[in-house]
Amino acid sequence: MQEKIRKNRESIPIQKNQEYIVEIIDQGMDGEGIAKIEQFTIFVPNVLIGEKVKILIVKVLPTHAFAKAIEIIVPSPHRVKEDCSSYPRCGGCNLRHMDYETTLDFKQNKVENILQKTFGKEKIKVQKTIGMGNPYYYRNKAQYPVGQDKNGELIWGVFAERTHTIIPIRDCKIQDEQSEQIAYAIYQFLKSKKITAYDETKQIGYVRHIVIKIGKNTQEIMCIIVVNGKELPYQQELVDMLVQRFSHIKTIIQNCNTKNTNVILGTENHILHGDGYIFDILGDYTFKISPMSFYQVNPVQAELLYNLAIEKAELTKEDIVFDLYCGIGTIGIFAAKYVKKVYGIEIIEQAIADAKENAKINQIHNIEFFAGDVEKILYKKLLEKNIFPDVVIVDPPRRGLDNHTVQNLLAIEPRKIVYISCNPATFARDIQVLTEKYEIGEVQPVDMFPFTSHVECVAVLELKNYQ
Ligand SMILES: C[S@@+](CC[C@H](N)C(=O)[O-])C[C@H]1O[C@@H](n2cnc3c(N)ncnc32)[C@H](O)[C@@H]1O
Structure with missing residues (x-):
């Protein structure tokens, strides 16, 4: 040996x-x-x-x-001058040295390569990635860690790639510009009051993260200060400063996270200002967004993706649609007017509360939501009650579908499965199992995360021998 x-x-x-x-x-x-x-x-x-x-x-x-x-x-003719002083140390982007068109080709190739490894050569057609007209400042959610440098000075910024080392960020090219301004104002306040940052190794100190969510089409801003515990010194002064300086801030939340974990948000929220939520508008619809609810980070591409998914599904007024992993109900609400009924399932209770309210706000009456794990409640809440879908839309997290859900889909045989994925590897794994009964149509990559290596894709799976 x-x-x-x-x-x-x-x-x-x-x-x-x-x-x-x-x-x-x-x-x-x-x-x-x-x-x-x-x-x-x-x-x-x-x-x-x-x-x-x-x-x-x-x-x-x-x-x-x-x-x-x-x-x-x-150099390659596709090389461009990097336009960010934190690049490439920051883990946010990894393609800023590439011209935008080439990043779109890279993403198409990435999906093609993964599918080829699973299905062999040229079995599945992958379309050209749909890019953005303006791929800058597109994100509506920013998460800035707060810490101390080796001299004990308070710092804020972003984690350097694959580390927990905080590096400064200025003029980030993918975040809404207001996020940075608000985070910087909070940082200056914490520094002036000598409020400590959370120390991961000793597990002491107050502030862990500053999270900003922005309704891009309403300009409503949610500011979440993640604190190691319930106490935050000078809390009211901080709130007054933020509300006075940033008129778009609609709500400020203190999130308590005392766990020794990489997960940014804890489970407990205290509203310090406003109602604890913001609204955004996508297409013809208004959506309520709470601190714990998932909402697509690039609303321009999200709207495009939803419309594309619905168009590809070729829905009819007789259809029963399942919207699995539905978040705050966005896709289901977009689909509702084309079909008889939509049922949405999502694991985060607060997101389901938002989804129910979103249906009301948008006067959608043919939609019902259930909170719980798709793996466990798809059968209990719907199939066991003899509610079967004609079309299922799935939009799972990066880990993809669990085996139980895949088997459920194979057993109930919806006419179509519309698979929206943010991870081509798990997407390929899942659709391979589904080919037992489904034909895979062409795959459409969408650039949801410009200048990062991430890619979203959508594909329609059609039941073989459907009468
Ligand atoms: C990629 S997001 C899609 C959300 C929504 N379709 C949208 O476009 O905003 C995935 C969602 O699945 C939810 N989720 C994760 N695991 C789940 C599970 N086991 N059962 C149900 N929902 C789950 C997450 O909370 C998240 O809201």
Whole structure:
């Protein structure tokens, strides 16, 4: 064994801390460049296919290595000047060195490659990614960690990629600009009052995160201050300052999170100002958004995605539709006017409370919502009561569908399944199982998260031999 490891090591054609000149021949799932030296794979972030690059090897593993680019010798015509001072350290974007059109091609290729690995070559057609006219400042939700630097000074910003090191962020190109202004004002206030940040290792101190949600089409702002406990010194002064300086702030919430966890929000909220929620408008509809409810972070593309999903579903007035993983009921509410009845299921109780109110606000009477885990309550609340769908829309989190739900879908055989996914890997896994009874139509990627390597896609699965 020892001998085998030694031999393997000897056959590795590169060494740590050595420089090499390579050509970038491919791209990985997160947009990182791939080079080969004597067939040995090296991953190099922030480089583009076709570039000739001087690299420094930073880590060598038995099967591949990681390097950083120290000089771009021959740049790609698709390289653009990076427009953010926190890039690439910040984990928010990873494609800011690429022109926008190329990022869209990259996302289409990414989905194609994943599907090819599962289904073989050219079995499923992947359309060109639908991009944004203006792919800047698109996000409606920002989450800024607050901490102390090594001198004990209060800092705020974003986590450097794959770490909990806070780095400063200024003029982020994907967030609504107001988020940063509000977070900076809170930071200055905390600093002036010497209010401490939460220390992850010692688990002491007050403020953990500042979370800002903005209704892009109403300009209503929710500000959430995540605190390690119920107490926040100078709380009223902070609220007064924010409301006075930022007239769009409709509600301020103190969220208590005392757990030693990476999850940003705790389960307990205290309303410090306003009603505890904001509204946004998507298409013809108004949506109430609470602190714990999921709401798509890019409303321009969300509206496009919902309309696309509904168009692809070819709904009829006789259809019963299930909207699984429905959040605050957005897709179901968009679909309701085309069908007989919609049933939505979502695990977060507060989101279901919002969904029910959203149906009322928008005067949608043919929709019903249930709070609970799709895996557990799809059968109990609907199937057991002989309520069966003609069309099922699923929009699960990144982990995709659980096996039980996939089996339920195969058993009840809806005419169509519209699968909306934010993770092509779990999407491919799930639709492969569903091919037992379904034909997969073309897959449409949508650029929900410009300049990041993430991609949303939607596909319609049609029941084979449907009469
Ligand atoms: C990608 S979001 C989609 C939400 C909604 N369709 C939209 O467009 O706003 C996924 C949703 O699934 C919910 N969720 C996660 N796991 C769930 C489960 N096991 N059962 C039901 N809902 C779940 C999340 O809370 C989240 O609201």
